[in-house]
Amino acid sequence: MARPRKFDENSALDAAIGVFWAKGYEGTTLEDLTRAMGINRPSLYGAFGNKEALFQKALARYNAGPAGYIVRALESPTAREAAERLLRGAVDLGTHPDNPGGCLAVHGALATGEDAACVRDALTQCRAAAEANVRKRFEQAQSDGDLSPKVNAADLARYITVVVRGMAVESASGATRAQLYQIIDLTMAAWPK
Amino acid sequence: MARPRKFDENSALDAAIGVFWAKGYEGTTLEDLTRAMGINRPSLYGAFGNKEALFQKALARYNAGPAGYIVRALESPTAREAAERLLRGAVDLGTHPDNPGGCLAVHGALATGEDAACVRDALTQCRAAAEANVRKRFEQAQSDGDLSPKVNAADLARYITVVVRGMAVESASGATRAQLYQIIDLTMAAWPK
DNA sequence: TGCGTAGTGTATTCTATAGTACAAAATATG
DNA sequence: CATATTTTGTACTATAGAATACACTACGCA
Numbered sequence: 001m002a003r004p005r006k007f008d009e010n011s012a013l014d015a016a017i018g019v020f021w022a023k024g025y026e027g028t029t030l031e032d033l034t035r036a037m038g039i040n041r042p043s044l045y046g047a048f049g050n051k052e053a054l055f056q057k058a059l060a061r062y063n064a065g066p067a068g069y070i071v072r073a074l075e076s077p078t079a080r081e082a083a084e085r086l087l088r089g090a091v092d093l094g095t096h097p098d099n100p101g102g103c104l105a106v107h108g109a110l111a112t113g114e115d116a117a118c119v120r121d122a123l124t125q126c127r128a129a130a131e132a133n134v135r136k137r138f139e140q141a142q143s144d145g146d147l148s149p150k151v152n153a154a155d156l157a158r159y160i161t162v163v164v165r166g167m168a169v170e171s172a173s174g175a176t177r178a179q180l181y182q183i184i185d186l187t188m189a190a191w192p193k
Numbered sequence: 194m195a196r197p198r199k200f201d202e203n204s205a206l207d208a209a210i211g212v213f214w215a216k217g218y219e220g221t222t223l224e225d226l227t228r229a230m231g232i233n234r235p236s237l238y239g240a241f242g243n244k245e246a247l248f249q250k251a252l253a254r255y256n257a258g259p260a261g262y263i264v265r266a267l268e269s270p271t272a273r274e275a276a277e278r279l280l281r282g283a284v285d286l287g288t289h290p291d292n293p294g295g296c297l298a299v300h301g302a303l304a305t306g307e308d309a310a311c312v313r314d315a316l317t318q319c320r321a322a323a324e325a326n327v328r329k330r331f332e333q334a335q336s337d338g339d340l341s342p343k344v345n346a347a348d349l350a351r352y353i354t355v356v357v358r359g360m361a362v363e364s365a366s367g368a369t370r371a372q373l374y375q376i377i378d379l380t381m382a383a384w385p386k
Numbered sequence: 387t388g389c390g391t392a393g394t395g396t397a398t399t400c401t402a403t404a405g406t407a408c409a410a411a412a413t414a415t416g
Numbered sequence: 417c418a419t420a421t422t423t424t425g426t427a428c429t430a431t432a433g434a435a436t437a438c439a440c441t442a443c444g445c446a
Contacts (some may be wrong), residue, residue, distance in 0.1 A: 002422035025392040026219040027306035030404060040425060042406075043294055047423095100304070111293070111300035113220035114371065124366045155375040162376055166359030169299055170351065173317045178407070182348040185357055190383035194391035194444040223434060233395060235436075240393095353424070 009047060012037040015141040016058045017066070024035035025055055026117045055108070055119050059126065060106050066093055070130055074166030080191055082184070083160050086091040086134065087184040088162040102168035131161045151192045163187045202240060205230040208252045210259070215293035218248055218302040218312045248301070248312050252319065259286055263323055272334030273384055276353050279327065280380060283357040284373040287364040295361035298323070301309050315326045344385045356380045 015036040019028050030051060034040055039047075048054040069089030076082040094102045101107075105127050109120040135157035141147035167180050208229040212221050223244060225235055232240075241247040243314035262282030269275040287295045294300075298320050302313040328350035338367075360373050 001420080003412040003424075004414095005423070014309070022304060024219070025305035027304060027309060028387095029306065033220075034304070040405090042426095043424065045405070066297070068255065085357070093377050102304075107304040110303055110362065110365055111215060111217035111220060111295075115221060115226070115376050127362075127366055151394080152375065155372070155379065158372060159376050159379040162359030162363050163363040164353060164359070166355030166357070169303065169320075169358040169362065170355050173320055174302055175351070179351060182235075182345065185350050186348065186352040186383050190379050190381075195390080196442040198393070222432080224432095229387075234434090237396065238435070321399095 005047070005170055006044075007037070007039050007043070010061070012039060012044075012047070013054075013055050013058050013061045014065075014085060017062050017104065020055055020058055020099065021062075021102075022107075022110055024107055025051075026112055026116050036170060052116075052119060056122060059104065059108070060136055063126065065101070066101075067105070067130075068099060069093060074133060077146075079138050079147045080188075082137055082141075083191065084133075084184065086160060086164060087167075088181075090105060090122065090167055091171075091180040091184065094171040095175075095180060101171040101174075103165070106168040107172060119173045127161075127165070131157055134160060148192055156192070159190070162185070172192045198236075199238070200230070200232050200236070202358070203254070205232060205237075205240070206251050206254045207258075209247055210255050210297065211293065214255075214297045214303055215300075217300055219305055219309050228368060239297055241384060245309075247309060249328075251313060252297065256319065259292070260296075260298070260323075262286060263326065267326060267330045271338075272331050275327075275330055275334075275379075276375065276384070277381060279353060280377040281359060281361055281374075284364075284377065287361050288370040288373060289370075294367070296366040297359070299358055299361040301362040301366060308384075317376055318360070320354075324350055326354060341385055349385070352383070353380070 015038070016033055019032050019036045023032065028051075030041060030044070032049075033054070034044055037044065042055065048057055067095050069092075070086065073085035073089050074082050090103070093099065105123050108123050109116055110123075112120045135154050138147055138151075138153035139159050142149050142151070142153060147153070163183065167175070167183060171180065199311035208231070209226055210228045212225050215251075216225065218255070221232060223237070226244075226247070227237055230237065238311075241250055262280065262285075263303035264281050264287065267275050269278055283296070286292065298316050301316050302309055303316075305313045328347050331340055331350050333341050335346060340346070357374065360368070360376060364373065
């Protein structure tokens with residue numbers, strides 16, 4: 001019962017994700033955002049609050065969308081398969097031609113000034129949560145019997161996670177999909193027997 | 194034959210390294226810099242040019258100093274030992290209590306706006322150069338006979354490098370030294386026979 | 387001892403950027 | 417058809433941050 005939105009909130013968020021991903025939180029200006037989202041400033045503030053709130057909403061959508069491969073990978077029948085799918089998913093996402101390189105959770109705000117501390121911390125938590133999910137999946141695998149109980153699940157999860165994040169850094173440096181696929185094979189060569 | 198500097202250029206650079214490392218290039222303000230360096234703005238501009246030039250000088254000093262472990266590691270007698278020392282050096286540097294977490298080459302400017310593109314590209318090149326040095330060392334090892342000629346040296350170098358950078362991201366999330374040492378063991382388990 | 391040179395300190399300028407005021411526009415409902 | 421309500425567009429404000437003007441200071445050398 002009022003003037004309707006001219007834009008689709010989710011499409012606008014997708015555009016914002018792209019900008020934050022490519023330029024990082026601090027490197028992104030409101031003009032970058034309004035241009036990419038195809039809306040003007042008051043509409044952005046009306047719909048999303050402010051720059052930080054927009055980032056948080058974009059991050060939530062990123063986790064549900066592009067980063068959804070993580071949850072799906074962890075649903076694999078075995079821990080080993082889950083790890084392989086995690087690695088492959090990270091490469092595919094980070095080198096997809098339609099995306100900026102790497103991963104929003106790594107590129108968004110790794111080191112920042114005080115103003116962006118909230119955003120930086122949100123990403124840190126986001127990465128920690130992902131790692132914790134991997135660990136839990138590996139612990140489950142130990143209960144299931146498809147992963148040796150002698151293995152330290154936390155260490156193994158951290159190892160896979162470290163490789164995923166290293167590949168995100170590497171794709172920002174222009175590593176190709178084929179090059180990163182080779183990393184997966186090497187990484188999995190360390191998988192415990 | 195003029196008024197002498199009140200400050201030591203290298204000490205000032207060390208302070209600048211610390212700030213850029215902790216907050217990233219874009220997250221660092223000139224006030225952050227002048228406070229940490231203990232000098233005022235005109236002195237900074239007089240001695241270093243501008244913010245970007247200061248960063249480049251700081252990066253050069255970082256490469257020669259804190260990141261000097263890379264070159265030293267590559268002087269190890271065997272490729273395997275070089276890889277282990279690379280990994281250990283990265284953990285030690287990235288988790289040293291006197292340092293910000295991680296690595297300046299990763300945290301300094303991974304994704305930026307247009308203004309910081311030069312800095313971002315300099316770091317990309319810096320990382321690429323490090324990786325190339327590792328690859329060359331591994332190729333040398335193949336000539337020396339301490340690394341199988343069947344191995345793809347570029348892939349192996351990229352693998353080690355990816356782990357190093359992933360650990361840098363991880364230490365920013367608060368991973369401890371002990372936790373990252375475990376990663377080294379796992380990483381080296383993939384070392385080719 | 388005076389002068390030239392380079393460095394320092396305060397205060398300022400200029401610009402970019404996050405955020406907003408306000409009026410016009412567009413719809414649903416009475 | 418009128419009105420309440422939300423969105424939109426233009427223009428603005430406030431502020432922070434990079435860079436600098438200018439006067440003053442300290443030292444080497446003539």
